Amino acid sequence: MKAFSSRLSRRTFLKQNSLAGLGVALASSSVAALPAIGSKSAQVPAILGGPPAWAEDKWPIWPQWNPATDEKQLLEVVRSGVWSRANVVTQFEKEWAAALNVKRSLAVVNGTNALVIAINQLGIGAGDEVLVPPYTFIASVSSILSNGAMPVFVDIDAETFQIDPAKIEAKITPRTKAIMAVHVLGLPVDMDRIMAIAQKHKLLVIEDACQAHLAEYDKKKVGTIGNVGCFSFQNSKNLPIGEGGAIVSNDEHFMDLCYSYHNFGNPYGTAVGSVSTGSVMPGTKLRFSEYQAAIGLAQLKRLDAQTTTRNENAAYLKSLIKDIPGIVPYKLYDKVNRGAFHLFAFRYHKDGFKGLSRENFIKAVKAEGVPCMSGYSTLNTQPFLGETFKSENYRRMYPKEMLDINQYNEQNKCPVNDQICNEEAVWLTQNMLLGTREDMKAIASAIEKVHHNVDKIKTLGQK
Missing domain, CATH: 3.90.1150.10 (Aspartate Aminotransferase, domain 1)
Structure with missing residues (x-):
C-alpha cells in the first residue's frame, strides 16, 4: 500500500x-x-x-469499545479457561451468517486464510488461472499464489475502482478456473455482469468481501452472490477483532470441506482437540478462538x-x-x-x-x-510475483514461457490502474x-x- x-x-x-x-x-x-x-x-x-x-x-x-456493554461475554470466556474454538465461535458464526442471510459461516484466523481455504476447497491449484483486479490488497493475489495457481490481472473501471467486466473475457484462457470479484473499498462489484460471464464460461466466482461488511448488491449481501465469500476482521476493518476472517456460502458440502481443512482435515463436526477420529483430507490449523469470537459478537451488535x-x-x-x-x-x-x-x-x-x-x-x-x-501502489508489477515464478514449485507446475516475468508483465498491463x-x-x-x-x-x-x-x-x- x-x-x-x-x-x-x-x-x-x-x-x-x-x-x-x-x-x-x-x-x-x-x-x-x-x-x-x-x-x-x-x-x-x-x-x-x-x-x-x-x-x-x-x-x-x-x-x-464500550466496557459497559462489550466486556461481559469476553470476561466470561477468559475466566472459563475454554479459549480454543468452542460454543462462542459457533455462536459468532451463526450470527454472522444470519446478518448476511446465508446458510453457513466459518470463522478462521484472518481474511487472507479465508481466501486461501476457499480457493483450495474449490479445487483451484497448479496450472489454473484466477482473474483478479490489480486494485486490491496483496492478500487477494497471495492467496492465489499460495495454492499454486496463477493470477491474471484484469484492469479496473476508473469511476468505481472495481474490476471492469468489459475487460474480463479478453483474459479468459483454457486455464481460467475462477474470477475473484474484489469489493474493494467496501463498494460492490457489478455482480450481474460478473455472474453472467462466469456462467457463460463455466467459471467459479470468489467474492473477496474483506472490506465490504454488509454491503448490498441487488438486495443481496456481497459475499453471498458467488460460489463463496470471504471477509476480514482485521483491526482496521468495519467489523474489527484485531485479526480474524470468515468464509460464507450456501453450499453445505463445500462448507463441510472448508471446516475440515481448517481443522487438520478432521471431519466436519469433530470436536476441537480430538486426536482419535482420523483426518479425511490434508488440512491445516486455522481455527478461531473463543475470546476473538466474543469481541466479534460485541462489534457485530x-x-x-x-x-x-x-x-x-x-x-x-x-x-x-x-x-x-x-x-x-x-x-x-x-x-x-x-x-x-x-x-x-x-x-x-x-x-x-x-x-x-x-x-x-x-x-x-x-x-x-x-x-x-x-x-x-501498483500490485501487478511488484517483485513478489517474479520471485514466486522463480520458485522450484512454480517451475515444476508451469511451462517456462509462462514464468517469464517480462512477458507476464507485458500481458498483465493495467493502464487505468496505473493512473x-x-x-x-x-x-x-x-x-x-x-x-x-x-x-x-x-x-x-x-x-x-x-x-x-x-x-x-x-x-x-x-x-
Missing part, C-alpha cells in the same frame, strides 16, 4: 489519527442538505500558517447502525465535494443498494488544481486536520465517516480551501 508522504500503512494511519472518544452519532437530518462551505475558503491555508479547517483529535477513534451512518455521511460528503474542480468522487453501480465504505475514495485531477501534484495536495489537506492518503494508483486516488478511512455532518463539512472545507489557495500553495515547492 502506498500511503501519503511517509508511506505509512493504513493500520499505522488509523492508530495515529483515531484519537478522539467513541464515534459520535450522525447529526440531525435538520442540517441543511448542502451548506455553504465557501466561508473558510478565503482563509490562509494551514500549510501556509493559517488555522486548520479541523482538528485531528476530533475524528472518531477506531476500533470502538453495532455494525448495521454504523454501516447506515457511513452510507449517509459518504453520500453527504460526496454531494459537498463533487463540484469542486479536480475532485471526482467514487461511483456506485446502479444495483448497489448499500456500500460498506471501508474507505471513501475520490480521484484527484491536478489540472483542476492548476497542476498541484497529488502528493502536495494530500500534504495541504492533512495540514487542515483532515487525514488522507494515496492508497494502493489511479500513481496519480489520482485519494482515500479517507471509514472511522471518519462515523462522525457528524459538521465533520463532513470540515473535510469539504479543507479541500475547497486548498483549491481556492492553490497558487500560494504551489509556491511552497519553488522555495
Whole structure:
C-alpha cells in the first residue's frame, strides 16, 4: 500500500489519527442538505500558517469499545479457561451468517486464510488461472499464489475502482478456473455482469468481501452472490477483532470441506482437540478462538447502525465535494443498494488544481486536520510475483514461457490502474465517516480551501 508522504500503512494511519472518544452519532437530518462551505475558503491555508479547517483529535477513534456493554461475554470466556474454538465461535458464526442471510459461516484466523481455504476447497491449484483486479490488497493475489495457481490481472473501471467486466473475457484462457470479484473499498462489484460471464464460461466466482461488511448488491449481501465469500476482521476493518476472517456460502458440502481443512482435515463436526477420529483430507490449523469470537459478537451488535451512518455521511460528503474542480468522487453501480465504505475514495485531477501534484495536495489537506492518503501502489508489477515464478514449485507446475516475468508483465498491463494508483486516488478511512455532518463539512472545507489557495500553495515547492 502506498500511503501519503511517509508511506505509512493504513493500520499505522488509523492508530495515529483515531484519537478522539467513541464515534459520535450522525447529526440531525435538520442540517441543511448542502451548506455553504465557501466561508473558510478565503482563509490562509494551514500549510501556509493559517488555522486548520479541523482538528485531528476530533475524528472518531477506531476500533470502538464500550466496557459497559462489550466486556461481559469476553470476561466470561477468559475466566472459563475454554479459549480454543468452542460454543462462542459457533455462536459468532451463526450470527454472522444470519446478518448476511446465508446458510453457513466459518470463522478462521484472518481474511487472507479465508481466501486461501476457499480457493483450495474449490479445487483451484497448479496450472489454473484466477482473474483478479490489480486494485486490491496483496492478500487477494497471495492467496492465489499460495495454492499454486496463477493470477491474471484484469484492469479496473476508473469511476468505481472495481474490476471492469468489459475487460474480463479478453483474459479468459483454457486455464481460467475462477474470477475473484474484489469489493474493494467496501463498494460492490457489478455482480450481474460478473455472474453472467462466469456462467457463460463455466467459471467459479470468489467474492473477496474483506472490506465490504454488509454491503448490498441487488438486495443481496456481497459475499453471498458467488460460489463463496470471504471477509476480514482485521483491526482496521468495519467489523474489527484485531485479526480474524470468515468464509460464507450456501453450499453445505463445500462448507463441510472448508471446516475440515481448517481443522487438520478432521471431519466436519469433530470436536476441537480430538486426536482419535482420523483426518479425511490434508488440512491445516486455522481455527478461531473463543475470546476473538466474543469481541466479534460485541462489534457485530453495532455494525448495521454504523454501516447506515457511513452510507449517509459518504453520500453527504460526496454531494459537498463533487463540484469542486479536480475532485471526482467514487461511483456506485446502479444495483448497489448499500456500500460498506471501508474507505471513501475520490480521484484527484491536478489540472483542476492548476497542476498541484497529488502528493502536495494530500500534504495541504492533512495540514487542515483532515487525514488522507494515496492508497494502493501498483500490485501487478511488484517483485513478489517474479520471485514466486522463480520458485522450484512454480517451475515444476508451469511451462517456462509462462514464468517469464517480462512477458507476464507485458500481458498483465493495467493502464487505468496505473493512473489511479500513481496519480489520482485519494482515500479517507471509514472511522471518519462515523462522525457528524459538521465533520463532513470540515473535510469539504479543507479541500475547497486548498483549491481556492492553490497558487500560494504551489509556491511552497519553488522555495
